[in-house]
Structures are given as structure tokens and as C-alpha cells.
Amino acid sequence: MIYANVAFYHAMTLTVTDLYIYPIKSCRGIRRSVAELDAWGLQYDRNWMVVTPAGKFLTQRDVPRLALIDTAIESEHLCVQSPNQSALRLPLVPPVASVKKGLTVEVWRDRCQAIDQGDEAAAWFSQFLAMDCRLVRIGEAYNRPVQSSHKSNQPSAQVSFADAYPLLLISDASLADLNQRLPQPLPMNRFRPNLVITGCEPYAEDRWQQIRVDQTIFDVAKPCQRCVITTTDQQTAIRDAAKEPLKTLATYRRLKGGVIFGQNLIHTNPGKISVGSAVEVLS
Numbered sequence: 001m002i003y004a005n006v007a008f009y010h011a012m013t014l015t016v017t018d019l020y021i022y023p024i025k026s027c028r029g030i031r032r033s034v035a036e037l038d039a040w041g042l043q044y045d046r047n048w049m050v051v052t053p054a055g056k057f058l059t060q061r062d063v064p065r066l067a068l069i070d071t072a073i074e075s076e077h078l079c080v081q082s083p084n085q086s087a088l089r090l091p092l093v094p095p096v097a098s099v100k101k102g103l104t105v106e107v108w109r110d111r112c113q114a115i116d117q118g119d120e121a122a123a124w125f126s127q128f129l130a131m132d133c134r135l136v137r138i139g140e141a142y143n144r145p146v147q148s149s150h151k152s153n154q155p156s157a158q159v160s161f162a163d164a165y166p167l168l169l170i171s172d173a174s175l176a177d178l179n180q181r182l183p184q185p186l187p188m189n190r191f192r193p194n195l196v197i198t199g200c201e202p203y204a205e206d207r208w209q210q211i212r213v214d215q216t217i218f219d220v221a222k223p224c225q226r227c228v229i230t231t232t233d234q235q236t237a238i239r240d241a242a243k244e245p246l247k248t249l250a251t252y253r254r255l256k257g258g259v260i261f262g263q264n265l266i267h268t269n270p271g272k273i274s275v276g277s278a279v280e281v282l283s
Contacts, residue, residue: 018188019042024046024071034275037271039158048138049105050063051105060228060237064232065237066237067236074089085124085128107163108164113141167195168192169194170205193262216268218265224263
């Protein structure tokens with residue numbers, strides 16, 4: 001059912017039920033009860049990234065073992081853990097000396113400046129992933145504008161090391177609908193959202209253009225085109241041999257040659273959002 005205007009949503013109670021950040025791109029996420037928004041999205045979300053020695057980004061698309069790396073935000077450090085390795089701790093605020101260790105990195109077609117996290121971090125990730133790689137993070141020189149094709153009034157919007165947009169929203173009703181169609185239901189972590197919303201019809205988020213959560217307005221920029229990462233068990237890093245959920249999504253959620261699930265967001269101002277926050281559909 002498609003609703004012609006937003007009046008219907010004002011009669012519903014739309015709520016943020018989950019908030020997630022993924023400090024290291026493609027590694028495990030962290031559930032938050034409260035999250036700050038900075039220039040790039042949720043604070044610390046995709047602020048670190050594993051790259052090849054030449055600076056090309058690595059994700060679960062090519063290295064599914066990244067799914068086994070846990071992250072935690074401590075008072076002054078990002079803690080990184082994995083099976084059979086000692087924990088690695090990295091300062092949340094980069095030391096002044098490290099800022100000079102710049103490295104040009106690639107995220108899809110974007111080239112931007114990042115801060116190399118040093119040989120200890122490089123050795124940790126290289127050992128666990130069994131390949132030569134390094135860890136980088138966003139720094140003061142980082143500049144990566146959101147692609148110009150988005151539906152947003154924010155021409156100067158920036159994005160972290162996320163694929164293309166600052167945040168991803170999915171409704172729990174959409175996942176419930178998908179799970180009814182799948183041979184085996186899947187958890188939300190297969191889709192790696194930042195915001196999970198409850199209180200709407202399945203795929204209602206497809207029709208939203210702008211929402212407000214607490215004091216922050218978000219433009220709903222573009223559907224999220226899904227990839228092989230959704231077929232990767234986030235607890236075991238094993239790919240689904242039947243290529244689910246992509247196989248099922250392709251039967252009813254195909255758009256321009258790809259399958260879609262969830263909506264990309266661009267925030268219009270800094271702020272703070274919380275689990276339990278009301279969501280207002282503005283248009």
C-alpha cells in the first residue's frame with residue numbers, strides 16, 4: 001500500500017529501536033544507546049579502514065574474514081579484537097606525531113588523505129587476514145564529498161569511509177517481510193544499518209524524502225544497492241551457498257540492475273540521536 005502524503009505517518013509511532021556504528025569499515029559493529037553526529041555521520045562510524053599497501057580499500061566483498069574482527073569504543077581508545085590474537089588498542093584522538101604519517105587511499109572512485117596507523121596495527125591486521133595490509137583513519141586533511149547524484153539539499157555534505165553516504169536506515173518491518181520470503185530468516189546484522197526504525201509498514205522508508213530524529217533532519221538520499229556482503233554470516237564469515245538474501249531480493253526488490261534494501265541518509269546538521277527517539281516523516 002502506498003500513502004499519498006505524510007499525514008498517515010503522523011498517526012503512527014515511528015521510533016528508533018537500534019543504533020549501530022562500525023568503527024572499522026567491514027568489521028563488526030557496536031550497538032549504541034546514544035550516538036553523536038559529526039561532519040561524516042555517526043561519531044566513529046567507518047573512521048578506520050583496512051587498505052592494501054597501495055592504499056586501496058578492503059571490505060568483506062573480497063575479504064570476508066573481516067567480519068570476525070570485533071571493535072569496542074573505550075574511554076580513550078578503539079579496542080580491536082579477533083580470535084587467537086591479543087587485543088589492539090588505538091587512540092581515539094590521533095597523536096600529533098601520527099598526523100604526519102599521511103597516506104592517499106582509495107574508496108571506490110574517491111581518493112582522499114588518511115592517517116596511517118603504524119606498523120603495529122599493520123602487523124596485527126596482516127597476521128589475522130593472512131595478507132599484507134595496513135590500517136588507516138580519518139584525519140584533519142580528510143575530504144570526501146558525498147556523490148553529487150544524491151537527493152539532498154546538502155551540497156557540501158561529507159562522508160566517512162562508508163561506501164557512499166553517511167548513514168543507512170532500515171525498518172524492522174522490511175526485514176520481517178524479507179524473512180517471511182527466505183528459506184531461513186536472517187538477523188539485521190547482515191545488512192549493517194546505522195538506524196533501525198519500528199512502527200511503519202514494510203518498505204515505507206522507500207517513500208520518505210526527509211525525516212527528523214530529535215533535533216536532526218535527514219534527507220533520504222538513495223536506496224541502498226546490496227552486494228555479496230549480505231550473504232556473509234557475520235558470526236562465522238561463511239558465505240551462503242544459495243546466495244541468499246540476494247537471490248530472494250532479486251525477485252521483488254530489483255532496481256537498475258541491482259537489488260535494494262534500506263535507504264541511505266544524509267544528515268543536515270550535527271546533533272545526537274538515541275534509541276527510543278521518535279522519528280517524524282517530514283516529506
